[in-house]
Amino acid sequence: MNTTFLIHTFWLSISGIPLTILITGAALLLGLPLGFGLAWIKIRKIKVLYPLAVAYTSLIRATPMVLLILLFYSTLPSFLNVIINKHFHLGIKVFDINPVIYAIIVFALIAIANLSEVFRSAILTIDPGQKEAALMVGLSPTQIYRRIIIPQALVSAIPNIGNLTLNILKGTSLAFMMAVPEITAVAKTAASYTYNYTEAYIDIFVIYFILGAILQVIFKFLERYLGRHKLKRTA
Amino acid sequence: MLTVKNFKKKYHQHEVLKGIDMTIEKGDVVALLGPSGSGKTTFLRGLAFLTPGDSGNIIFDDQKIDIQSATANDIKQLRQKMGFVFQNFNLFANKTALQNVEEGLVIGHKIPKAEAKQIAQEALKKVGLLEFSDHFPSQLSGGQAQRVGIARAAALNPEIILLDEPTSALDPELVADVLQVIKQLADEGKTMIVVTHEMAFARDVADKVVFMDRGLVVEQNEPAEFFDHPKSPRLKEFLSRISAASVANNSFEYEKSSVN
Ligand SMILES: Nc1ncnc2c1ncn2[C@@H]1O[C@H](COP(=O)(O)OP(=O)(O)OP(=O)(O)O)[C@@H](O)[C@H]1O
Numbered sequence: 001m002n003t004t005f006l007i008h009t010f011w012l013s014i015s016g017i018p019l020t021i022l023i024t025g026a027a028l029l030l031g032l033p034l035g036f037g038l039a040w041i042k043i044r045k046i047k048v049l050y051p052l053a054v055a056y057t058s059l060i061r062a063t064p065m066v067l068l069i070l071l072f073y074s075t076l077p078s079f080l081n082v083i084i085n086k087h088f089h090l091g092i093k094v095f096d097i098n099p100v101i102y103a104i105i106v107f108a109l110i111a112i113a114n115l116s117e118v119f120r121s122a123i124l125t126i127d128p129g130q131k132e133a134a135l136m137v138g139l140s141p142t143q144i145y146r147r148i149i150i151p152q153a154l155v156s157a158i159p160n161i162g163n164l165t166l167n168i169l170k171g172t173s174l175a176f177m178m179a180v181p182e183i184t185a186v187a188k189t190a191a192s193y194t195y196n197y198t199e200a201y202i203d204i205f206v207i208y209f210i211l212g213a214i215l216q217v218i219f220k221f222l223e224r225y226l227g228r229h230k231l232k233r234t235a
Numbered sequence: 236m237l238t239v240k241n242f243k244k245k246y247h248q249h250e251v252l253k254g255i256d257m258t259i260e261k262g263d264v265v266a267l268l269g270p271s272g273s274g275k276t277t278f279l280r281g282l283a284f285l286t287p288g289d290s291g292n293i294i295f296d297d298q299k300i301d302i303q304s305a306t307a308n309d310i311k312q313l314r315q316k317m318g319f320v321f322q323n324f325n326l327f328a329n330k331t332a333l334q335n336v337e338e339g340l341v342i343g344h345k346i347p348k349a350e351a352k353q354i355a356q357e358a359l360k361k362v363g364l365l366e367f368s369d370h371f372p373s374q375l376s377g378g379q380a381q382r383v384g385i386a387r388a389a390a391l392n393p394e395i396i397l398l399d400e401p402t403s404a405l406d407p408e409l410v411a412d413v414l415q416v417i418k419q420l421a422d423e424g425k426t427m428i429v430v431t432h433e434m435a436f437a438r439d440v441a442d443k444v445v446f447m448d449r450g451l452v453v454e455q456n457e458p459a460e461f462f463d464h465p466k467s468p469r470l471k472e473f474l475s476r477i478s479a480a481s482v483a484n485n486s487f488e489y490e491k492s493s494v495n
């Protein structure tokens with residue numbers, strides 16, 4: 001075991017953390033509202049959009065993350081190039097676009113599909129009786145969603161949102177395949193010079209472990225904080 | 236004040252309400268009785284358009300509604316005159332007792348926050364739960380939750396309150412407090428329709444008792460006549476099935492316990 005390398009690479013890999021967080025965070029930020037919109041379409045069974053939403057969700061959820069990334073990274077740039085430059089002659093250098101953007105898009109697509117299911121089931125667990133009670137005291141359907149249903153659905157969705165975030169965080173380790181210099185990529189690159197792969201993998205493991213633990217603490221806190229009303233009777 | 240004409244409702248091929256007629260005068264407390272499945276809930280929910288009826292007319296003061304052609308606006312206007320108390324309370328789980336009452340005042344009826352708070356506190360005080368203002372529904376007993384439900388409906392000062400078996404989800408020892416609160420509303424002159432299986436309560440508090448069976452109003456009368464001299468065979472059978480003892484002995488039990 002090369003301890004010097006282990007420690008050196010550890011600090012080196014830490015420089016990949018911001019990108020990992022950026023990709024995870026951006027995917028989540030895009031995924032939350034869009035996933036909610038998709039859930040809405042599925043719950044309301046909105047014409048035309050509904051079958052598309054269902055098809056999209058099952059397609060994304062059924063496909064391994066690695067495959068999505070490979071497919072996306074190898075095909076999308078060429079595809080975009082055809083559309084943007086051959087058809088519209090905009091002259092944008094598609095192949096020069098930062099791969100981080102592609103990574104964010106892939107993980108956002110994954111987040112949207114999964115979060116839409118998380119939101120859908122969370123909303124459906126809220127007893128429709130509360131909606132009726134709200135109608136009777138004069139709330140509009142939008143007000144009911146905003147003030148009664150969504151706050152409760154969010155609380156019951158938090159653990160699942162946490163799981164998904166954790167999965168995306170771990171999934172971003174695959175972004176090295178897109179030449180994104182996130183944690184895994186940095187460590188692997190360092191190892192490739194000296195073949196100290198074991199040390200590099202240990203470093204990666206430790207960093208993900210710490211990030212994952214922090215994430216779990218954050219979501220536990222959120223769950224507790226947002227779920228104050230669920231506190232059981234004290235007396 | 237409220238007249239319902241020929242109210243009909245089908246579920247699939249099953250005709251649950253076969254043409255209900257009912258008139259309610261201002262200040263009346265109407266107790267709605269009937270065997271399970273006779274359509275009491277369907278009727279009450281139909282009045283509030285929670286599950287709209289198929290046909291018939293609802294005339295509420297100067298508002299005339301043809302159920303078949305009711306618009307969203309008609310329904311909204313009608314609901315403004317109604318309060319609804321649900322069998323399983325349906326309190327907003329993410330709001331405290333006080334917020335549950337305030338919600339309709341502030342958001343539904345656009346009453347300024349400070350004023351709404353005062354009204355809400357007053358309403359909670361009336362049902363004996365002022366000190367539970369900050370409790371969430373999960374921290375209330377069934378009886379307390381239902382009293383909040385009643386306060387929530389009554390605080391808006393609706394012209395009529397519809398109550399669907401307000402005590403049947405409660406443990407027996409919690410029923411009395413809730414009935415007491417309803418009686419108090421009756422004493423204040425509130426107009427109400429109460430679906431109930433509490434015969435003693437119906438007898439004591441109602442101005443009129445209506446018996447429904449198989450989707451029809453079979454008999455209605457003032458309480459003493461209704462219980463002591465039932466006319467139709469179906470009502471006689473219904474009353475005899477409910478143990479005579481419970482009618483005789485249970486009466487006024489809810490008055491023994493006092494709220495506040
Ligand atoms: N959503 C529904 N779909 C199909 N049938 C229904 C539905 N709701 C009620 N029914 C039927 O309508 C009939 C009347 O039901 P309702 O709930 O109005 O009776 P009820 O008088 O309130 O009975 P209970 O005393 O048990 O509450 C029943 O036969 C019931 O099975």
Ligand SMILES: [Mg+2]
Pocket residue numbers: 275276277399400
């Ligand atoms: Mg019922």
